[in-house]
Amino acid sequence: MEPFTIFFIFASSLILYTYWILITTKTAKNLPPGPPKLPIIGNIHLLDKQRPHRKLTNLARIYGPIMHLQLGQVSTVVISSPQLAREVLKIQDINFADRPATTTAKIFFYEGSNIGWAPYGNYWRQLKKFATLELLSAKKVRSFFYIREDELTRVSKFLESSSGSPINFREMTRQIVNNIVSRATLGDVCKDRKILLENVYFMLKTFSSFNMSNYYPRLNFLNVISGKKAEWLKMHKEIDLILEKIIEEHRSRPRNPDDHEDIVDILLRVKDTGASFDEPLTNDRVKAIILEMLTAGTSSSSMTIEWAFCEMMKNPEIMRKAQSEVRDVVKGDSITEADIQSMDYMKLVVKETMRLHCVPILLPRQNPEKCIVDGYDIPANTRILINAWACATDPDTWENPHGFIPERFENSSIGFSGTDFEFLPFGAGRRMCPGMNFGLGTVEYVIATLLHRFNWKLPEGVTPDDLDMRELTAISTVPINPLHIVPITVSEPN
Numbered sequence: 001m002e003p004f005t006i007f008f009i010f011a012s013s014l015i016l017y018t019y020w021i022l023i024t025t026k027t028a029k030n031l032p033p034g035p036p037k038l039p040i041i042g043n044i045h046l047l048d049k050q051r052p053h054r055k056l057t058n059l060a061r062i063y064g065p066i067m068h069l070q071l072g073q074v075s076t077v078v079i080s081s082p083q084l085a086r087e088v089l090k091i092q093d094i095n096f097a098d099r100p101a102t103t104t105a106k107i108f109f110y111e112g113s114n115i116g117w118a119p120y121g122n123y124w125r126q127l128k129k130f131a132t133l134e135l136l137s138a139k140k141v142r143s144f145f146y147i148r149e150d151e152l153t154r155v156s157k158f159l160e161s162s163s164g165s166p167i168n169f170r171e172m173t174r175q176i177v178n179n180i181v182s183r184a185t186l187g188d189v190c191k192d193r194k195i196l197l198e199n200v201y202f203m204l205k206t207f208s209s210f211n212m213s214n215y216y217p218r219l220n221f222l223n224v225i226s227g228k229k230a231e232w233l234k235m236h237k238e239i240d241l242i243l244e245k246i247i248e249e250h251r252s253r254p255r256n257p258d259d260h261e262d263i264v265d266i267l268l269r270v271k272d273t274g275a276s277f278d279e280p281l282t283n284d285r286v287k288a289i290i291l292e293m294l295t296a297g298t299s300s301s302s303m304t305i306e307w308a309f310c311e312m313m314k315n316p317e318i319m320r321k322a323q324s325e326v327r328d329v330v331k332g333d334s335i336t337e338a339d340i341q342s343m344d345y346m347k348l349v350v351k352e353t354m355r356l357h358c359v360p361i362l363l364p365r366q367n368p369e370k371c372i373v374d375g376y377d378i379p380a381n382t383r384i385l386i387n388a389w390a391c392a393t394d395p396d397t398w399e400n401p402h403g404f405i406p407e408r409f410e411n412s413s414i415g416f417s418g419t420d421f422e423f424l425p426f427g428a429g430r431r432m433c434p435g436m437n438f439g440l441g442t443v444e445y446v447i448a449t450l451l452h453r454f455n456w457k458l459p460e461g462v463t464p465d466d467l468d469m470r471e472l473t474a475i476s477t478v479p480i481n482p483l484h485i486v487p488i489t490v491s492e493p494n
């Protein structure tokens, strides 16, 4: 096709669709307030790629805690207060339990066959129940404890050999979390683990990067013309081949009765017996779930550990308090699960970190039917964004909302379970995170071990005030610059 013809088709489709969107939006009776919309792009120009949650919070100060944005062709409602988050995630949870079907989710996750992107319905319900009660149950997560111990022993050796020199803390925590999650999922011995993780890393980067087709879903042909779709399909094909090999390897390897059952083993057992599901758990679905296990919790767990250390380096008194508690509690060389349960202050540090540095905007939801929230019309298939960060820093709810004060959770009943809408680190309602036990268990164990065995200082010439706490956001947020700090081995921590 001639370039001019392509351009003509593109421009006329865009204008027609935008015209249609503006007409239909106007005829919807009573949309929530929002900023004025520009032709074609609506409010896309108002988005901030690096810190979208902060920009949306500022806009909510002008337009209110329920706000309408037109993002290209996508009618979007942003919720920014704990009261309205409760309305959407609890009172009307069932109306908003669907997810928008994006092109990349369809390609990378086998037509959205994973928990996070499956449409709300029978398959998703069974899958979520199975994940909560089996794959990621408290008992199963406990069985992965030896992996955490193993990985931290390995990392401690590395830190001992680096004692006195700065290390890239982000790189180290990413590796720890990746190793724990991938060993739990794929098993202790998996030839293709390294290559799979490399491919998955690039897939996640693509998945969470700015993508025009998320805002113009009805102009999908643009992805074909630009070559993006071919690129995504190629990336998916490479991952698919590795996953096939991993499944084959799991099926053919000899097993002893006392071997640990990894997540791939469980999935294959359930696939073969047909238990837990009344629809077939096809091979593609198994692969989608494996991929999800490798991607869903890695960046959110490692970024929590990095932020906790950033905050403690900035607030040495908090670091000292957490460290002396950990060293008082631990009696032997290694930390047990019971030890972790007794580390009250360290847990407050984790909670406060997850308040200020949460997944800032929950995964988008969608309402298949039209609804009313706070007296406003929400047309069917609106994209719903819950600004969890705005709720967690709401000045009407929190005193000194931007201060890092772990003590604020002392004697407070606010917890992780998704019933306190001012604190939503794992979301709430039907679509709440099923990996909470796993994620929290990893975060607490890693932080406790690093505090127990090492003292930490900033590199020569850097002061706590020099630490740059600005964020960079993909799905989770990370500090804009990776944290570099110096481990000092403590020979007798207790």
Ligand code: HEM
Pocket (backbone or CB within 6 Å): 115, 116, 117, 128, 136, 292, 293, 294, 296, 297, 298, 300, 301, 304, 359, 362, 363, 424, 425, 426, 427, 428, 429, 430, 431, 432, 433, 434, 435, 436, 438, 439, 440, 443
């Ligand atoms: C500290 C670590 C973690 C944090 C902070 C976290 C946070 C979240 C959040 C905020 C959501 C969105 C919830 C909503 O929309 O209401 C979510 C969803 C999800 N998370 Fe996690 N997560 C963590 C670890 C994990 C782990 C380890 C796994 C699995 C191995 C996991 C699997 C999932 C899945 C499958 C969903 C989608 C649930 C659904 O759509 O029904 N997460 N997570």
